[in-house]
């Protein structure tokens with residue numbers, strides 16, 4: 001814990017999913033797959049595990065989605081304040097309400113890069129504001145939210161969705177320059193919330209709500225690498241792995257994707273260097289958190 005630059009928080013939670021159940025088993029399948037992965041990253045020529053990855057105790061809170069969100073929020077914030085690069089693996093997407101809230105309280109002018117098949121912009125669903133279908137509503141109100149890969153939503157979500165900052169899957173398919181356009185809209189501090197169902201079900205069938213027409217492996221990596229190179233990625237979560245016992249390749253994809261993201265983050269950082277996660281303690285204390293993101297500030 002003292003030496004590790006990265007903290008991985010497993011959140012085995014599946015309290016509000018509506019269709020395919022089982023994302024509470026996601027973190028375990030992810031960790032199991034990661035044990036079988038080779039740790040040298042060919043693309044960056046690095047072994048990012050040497051930076052130290054601390055596996056935190058899982059956040060387990062099943063009493064209500066709201067309690068889960070609060071527990072994720074406080075755990076995430078605790079590790080940010082300890083100067084770690086904080087990552088979370090789920091579990092269903094409602095956990096991101098807590099992780100995003102924590103990052104938004106610790107980093108100024110936060111961009112939330114939301115990669116997902118679903119807009120998740122409902123203010124409440126099934127009687128709760130903490131449903132997975134509402135995962136990004138709060139972020140839409142108080143961060144610079146950019147959505148990528150979207151191909152499933154309710155008509156009502158159009159009232160919340162910002163068209164300028166939404167990159168639908170059918171648009172990505174026709175535009176060679178989408179990655180540059182997404183990055184142009186970002187502030188410097190970026191938190192990534194990655195719902196695995198953003199990927200095409202042909203490579204990632206193990207999600208609760210698979211949707212056709214998703215992202216593929218290399219275009220996803222190329223995009224992520226560019227984000228990590230051009231922006232200060234402050235943390236990320238990887239959610240909605242819903243493992244299938246008879247097909248482990250998606251679990252392996254999730255583990256590899258996680259490791260690729262860390263490899264991009266730390267590729268130019270010496271193992272011996274002190275890590276500075278750039279969180280702003282004064283920002284927390286001044287009570288500036290949760291303000292509406294203001295474009296005029298730029």
Ligand SMILES: [Mn+2]
Nearest residue numbers: 117118195197
């Ligand atoms: Mn989704």
